[in-house]
Amino acid sequence: MINKIKELKSKLGNKVAIPAHHYQIQEIVKIADFVGDSYKLAVLCSKIEAEFIVFCGVRFMAEGAVVLASADQKIFLPELSAGCPLADFITAQNMENALTEISDVISEQIVPVVYMNSSNDVKEVCGRNEGAVCTSSNAKKIVEYYFQKGKSVFFAPDYNLGINTAREMNIPESNIIKVHRDLTFRQTELPATPKLFIWDGNCRVHKRFQINDVTDFRQKYPQGKLIVHPECTEEIIKTSDLSGSTAKIYNEIKNSPGGSIWGVGTEYHFVQRLALEFPDKIIVPLRKSVCSNMAKISLKNLYETLKSINDHLENGTQLRNLVTVTETHKVNSRKALQKMIKIVEG
Numbered sequence: 107m108i109n110k111i112k113e114l115k116s117k118l119g120n121k122v123a124i125p126a127h128h129y130q131i132q133e134i135v136k137i138a139d140f141v142g143d144s145y146k147l148a149v150l151c152s153k154i155e156a157e158f159i160v161f162c163g164v165r166f167m168a169e170g171a172v173v174l175a176s177a178d179q180k181i182f183l184p185e186l187s188a189g190c191p192l193a194d195f196i197t198a199q200n201m202e203n204a205l206t207e208i209s210d211v212i213s214e215q216i217v218p219v220v221y222m223n224s225s226n227d228v229k230e231v232c233g234r235n236e237g238a239v240c241t242s243s244n245a246k247k248i249v250e251y252y253f254q255k256g257k258s259v260f261f262a263p264d265y266n267l268g269i270n271t272a273r274e275m276n277i278p279e280s281n282i283i284k285v286h287r288d289l290t291f292r293q294t295e296l297p298a299t300p301k302l303f304i305w306d307g308n309c310r311v312h313k314r315f316q317i318n319d320v321t322d323f324r325q326k327y328p329q330g331k332l333i334v335h336p337e338c339t340e341e342i343i344k345t346s347d348l349s350g351s352t353a354k355i356y357n358e359i360k361n362s363p364g365g366s367i368w369g370v371g372t373e374y375h376f377v378q379r380l381a382l383e384f385p386d387k388i389i390v391p392l393r394k395s396v397c398s399n400m401a402k403i404s405l406k407n408l409y410e411t412l413k414s415i416n417d418h419l420e421n422g423t424q425l426r427n428l429v430t431v432t433e434t435h436k437v438n439s440r441k442a443l444q445k446m447i448k449i450v451e452g
């Protein structure tokens with residue numbers, strides 16, 4: 107299968123580009139043209155010139171590419187059912203309702219900051235309301251940007267990334283308000299200063315890490331360092347040594363001296379790949395927690411997608427696994443994505 111993919115890839119040449127997220131299996135990463143965290147891949151997709159982009163990741167990432175690429179580029183997801191249950195925690199209607207309810211009880215403007223792990227429809231509401239997208243690598247920077255302007259922020263859908271960002275920013279407890287999925291939230295004793303309203307969603311892959319996993323790691327590897335993703339609970343972040351996006355996790359481990367011992371609290375396939383890539387270090391998963399959606403991308407469906415592109419070019423047959431978004435929603439979701447890039451890149 108690997109050889110067949112390589113053959114097709116070289117035949118298609120620079121007509122096709124394959125970006126892959128860090129959570130993809132080793133075999134896919136080796137074939138990919140680029141690998142990165144969600145921020146890096148989003149920026150790349152706004153720059154790649156290939157006519158066909160085959161995204162090895164999950165749906166929200168491919169949708170981001172559709173929005174950021176130009177209209178004549180086509181984006182594919184080798185398995186269209188590869189979604190993100192965290193993204194499904196909030197709908198565009200939930201967003202609209204939450205923004206209305208919050209603006210009814212505060213005097214300053216409420217601006218949405220939506221995590222990249224959200225649908226394009228949710229990003230549309232974000233852009234229409236002057237908000238920005240964020241990823242785990244820049245959430246603090248984006249929230250700070252609005253706080254400095256005296257605006258309150260509605261952060262969705264990941265509660266853990268929201269609360270971990272609030273802790274990093276030292277936002278007082280009174281200014282942090284959890285918005286429950288039935289739209290109820292604390293409405294009393296709200297201070298006049300900017301507040302962070304956080305939606306109650308979570309990633310089940312990262313929620314699995316428990317404090318006893320940390321205790322076990324510390325007991326087994328007293329000299330080891332623990333690095334985790336900010337989608338983990340606040341308790342796990344507090345008891346770990348470092349936290350950050352998949353790119354930060356990758357770089358910290360890559361740049362550590364040989365012989366270093368690392369416990370890693372994020373998706374299992376990624377940890378497995380780190381251990382293979384850096385055999386001079388001891389790299390262990392905090393717990394074996396797999397993202398079954400990321401794992402839906404296989405050599406087989408990647409091959410089938412490339413073959414469908416090749417057949418289309420040769421015989422005009424129908425393309426498979428093409429990702430599209432509601433055309434009328436593109437303008438505002440692009441605005442929200444570009445706002446993130448502008449804040450980050452300065």
Ligand code: 13P
Pocket residue numbers: 128142143144145223241242243309335337350351352353
């Ligand atoms: P990164 O932005 O850190 O790559 O994370 C994406 C993700 O889905 C983590 O679960």
Ligand code: SF4
Pocket residue numbers: 164189190191192193223309310311312337373397398399400
């Ligand atoms: Fe979504 Fe969690 Fe999988 Fe990341 S690990 S893609 S947040 S389900």
